[in-house]
Amino acid sequence: MNRVMSDKKVIALYVLPAFILLMVLVYVPIVLTGYYGLMKWDGIGRMEFIGFKNYQVLLTDSMFWSSAGHSLLLAIFSVLSLVGYLIISLVLAGKIKGADLFRKIYLVPMLLSSVAIAQLWMRIYHPTNGVMNRFLTSLGIENPPLWLADTNIVLYSIFIPIIWQYAGFYILIYYAALRNVPNELVEAARIDGATPWQIGWKIKLPLISGVIKVTIVLAVVGSLKYFDLIYVMTDGGPNGASEVMASYMYKQAFRSYNFGYGSAAGFFLLVICLVFTWLIRKLTTSKDDEVQY
Template sequence: MTSTITAGSAVSAGPAPSPSFPARRRGSSLGRKRIEIALFAGPALLVYVAFVLVPVVLAAVYSFYKWNGYGPIQDFIGLENYRRALSDPVFLSAIGHNLFVVVLSLVVQGPIAIGIALLLNRKLRGRTFFRVIIFIPYVLSEVIAGLSWKLLLQPDGPFDSFLRSIGLGSLKHLWLADSNIVLWTVFAILTWKYVGFAIILFLAGLQSVPAELEEAGRIDGASWWQIQRYITLPLLGPTIRIWAFLSIIGSLQLFDMVWVVTGGGPAGATTTMASYMVQYGFQRNQLGFGSAVAVILFIISLVFALLYQRFVLRRDLQGSLTRGVG
């Protein structure tokens, strides 16, 4: 509500449309403001309500029923679907897999991306070329990339041959078939796919670090490392915090890469909350149960997003999103 009012007053505070009809202007300005609000916010609001709010509410309703998707919804079972999901070891391990990817993404992808971004921000021969190369995996379609990796990582497949050809044949593993390794394999593929996006974000963030500060640091005798550590990185903070936010949400909702490469297998070793939802909701025709899983995934993501905004992004977002809330 705050934001719409701000937008409205900003509009009316703008340059007067026509000074020659002062009397009519006052009478129509309120109506005009409403039309403007309706025109600008209306379509987006409609789409949002129809495709986000209504489905979320419907999913919440379905989650209290036993429903195979056919026929009327009438078998009300209360919280039974939630009880079943939260007591299913497969679902609990799926949550564990999501958290594994969340933590590893932050700990591994973050430093790699920051390092490469700092490197690519220096004057370097072929800098544009490297920037493009690094961004390519992110542009590839998820399914194409996933299928390619699936075929590359077959036992004695192209990847193993490659290892042998460079004398690392002893590193050969059953990359996708060994349930102790497969989650790491999936994580490596995710890193390959998404680190480029992080790097581009950080590179953009680095552009907003004032060159004067670095210059001043250099004049005061700071080394390159000191400049990065005490000037660039702190100023990159907002970008890092936004990236971490996107990365965590993406990891919590991880689905497509897992589905294409492993299908959640072998034996549930890479099941995520979202792949569990599709497997149980759609493939097993239990839409009520699937909805309950969806609601749990939604609540976990929402709670996390709100907490993160409240405590981590508070300063970054000051004056925009959190005004009036924080």
């Protein structure tokens, strides 16, 4: 068996199906997207090569940069929410009573589709019959906010269900990482008189730092390319106040039939995600990354 697996031809034969699948589903579409961005095309008729004009227009498109700012703001909120998820995971990993039940409750949003979550929160935010405004009215507030119609707060109103939707996902990742921390280290710290806060901050967190960095990358990249829940709840409105890069790209390609420009926006979105991923990895890399225990 070792002789067979040491044969480079055999290894190449095993890798080939996965490589072909990766090329067809990932790399070829990326190349085609960049290529279509060089064209003036409605998605159906004849393509006209216009070079980098779409990309030049994109760089001066105020609506695109406004949507990029909204996506970046969502990324910031998503990263900040990781702190809350981490605290919850630390509590759940501390062997508290009912931890298993809470873990299952936090996973419920992951079991729902984005459309179902959007419909649920649209009813919560309903201006007259929604739970949110009824609660505020009961407190004596006569004119509660129009959560999804006010350009000043609509973006933050959408952030709440997005953060709620992915809470279980990140809590599960952190919880699994914390459960893998050697119990001997924790017990030794307790014997030395360390408080639960000190154990969490100086022992557990450094040991799962690699997992934390991965979740930061996932949160940032996921936020930059987020689309579905925003599309269902507000469709980028009102007046573009909740438009994000992915929804703007969709509208350009499939509503305005400007497929070339939409492809340029999509390719630029990919570049932005790659740049942010590289920056995060660069900023969070240190010589002490590998913790030995």
